[in-house]
Amino acid sequence: EVVLTQSPATLSLSPGEGATLSCRASQSVDNYLVWYQQKPGQAPRLLIYDASNRATGIPARFSGSGSGTDFTLTITNLEPEDFAVYYCQQRKYWPPITFGQGTRLEIK
Amino acid sequence: EVQLLESGGGLVQPGGSLRLSCVASGFTFSTYAMNWVRQAPGRGPEWVSYIRDSRIHYADSMKGRFTISRDDSKNTLYLQMNSLRVDDTAVYYCAKILRSASADQIFDSWGQGTLVTVSS
Numbered sequence: 001e002v003v004l005t006q007s008p009a010t011l012s013l014s015p016g017e018g019a020t021l022s023c024r025a026s027q028s029v030d031n032y033l034v035w036y037q038q039k040p041g042q043a044p045r046l047l048i049y050d051a052s053n054r055a056t057g058i059p060a061r062f063s064g065s066g067s068g069t070d071f072t073l074t075i076t077n078l079e080p081e082d083f084a085v086y087y088c089q090q091r092k093y094w095p096p097i098t099f100g101q102g103t104r105l106e107i108k
Numbered sequence: 109e110v111q112l113l114e115s116g117g118g119l120v121q122p123g124g125s126l127r128l129s130c131v132a133s134g135f136t137f138s139t140y141a142m143n144w145v146r147q148a149p150g151r152g153p154e155w156v157s158y159i160r161d162s163r164i165h166y167a168d169s170m171k172g173r174f175t176i177s178r179d180d181s182k183n184t185l186y187l188q189m190n191s192l193r194v195d196d197t198a199v200y201y202c203a204k205i206l207r208s209a210s211a212d213q214i215f216d217s218w219g220q221g222t223l224v225t226v227s228s
Contacts, residue, residue, distance in 0.1 A: 034214055036153075043201055043218035044153060055206075055216060087152055091213040095165040097143075097155035 002026055002090050004100035012108040019075040021103045023088035028068045032092035035064055035073045038102075039084045047086075048073065075105075083107050110134040110217040112202050117222030124192050124226070130185040130202030130219055138180035139208040143215065144187050146198035146224075156200070157187065160211060192226045199223050 003026040013019055023033065031051040036044035046055040048064035051071060061076045075082055088100040116128040128144070141160030147153045157176040158165045164176055175188040185202050200222050203215035 036215075043221055044215070045218075046206075046214065046216045049206065049214045049216075089153075089213075089215075094213060095155075095158070096167045097158075097213050099153045099155070102152045 006100035021073040023071040025069045029090040029092035034089040112219035114219040114222040128187040137183040148198040
């Protein structure tokens with residue numbers, strides 16, 4: 001099973017700042033890495049798939065990069081609605097599909 | 109607009125059973141693989157099961173206890189859950205994948221979830 005480790009666990013930033021979230025895989029998943037955003041009481045929302053492809057309707061301030069075992073989600077110019085929990089997910093080796101434990105992006 | 113509406117959750121005692129349903133609309137249901145994903149309180153998502161045509165997969169901890177099925181004539185996905193345990197307590201989501209006629213596990217649409225609580 002591929003283990004995904006996200007860091008940091010919590011990131012405290014102010015609106016207008018930039019955020020860098022990390023996801024590390026226990027073995028190479030090539031570019032088969034997906035990012036989701038989840039707000040309280042809501043289902044996860046697809047942001048980025050296959051490491052760097054923005055999903056439909058996702059603002060350009062969200063970008064993904066990386067390949068192999070190290071991946072980054074970058075959010076520039078944070079908006080108030082961006083404060084949420086972010087999860088990565090791998091789809092290279094399944095079953096099982098695995099998710100990271102999440103990074104909470106909170107307002108400083 | 110894609111819509112996924114889960115139902116069937118509730119309170120059940122350990123060892124009990126529940127059947128979850130997910131009614132889909134806004135897309136050609138029969139051409140898409142579907143999944144169940146659950147999320148325990150305060151935890152990250154956990155993949156449960158996948159179905160596409162006759163191909164079915166389960167997470168190891170659900171094998172032999174959970175059964176996924178679908179009725180394409182009713183645009184409905186099901187999850188039969190037996191021998192429920194306290195650690196099965198979670199919100200259960202059905203999730204559609206991004207591309208039709210594929211097995212690319214990218215979950216682009218999720219339902220609102222249905223809460224399953226296993227407790228005595």
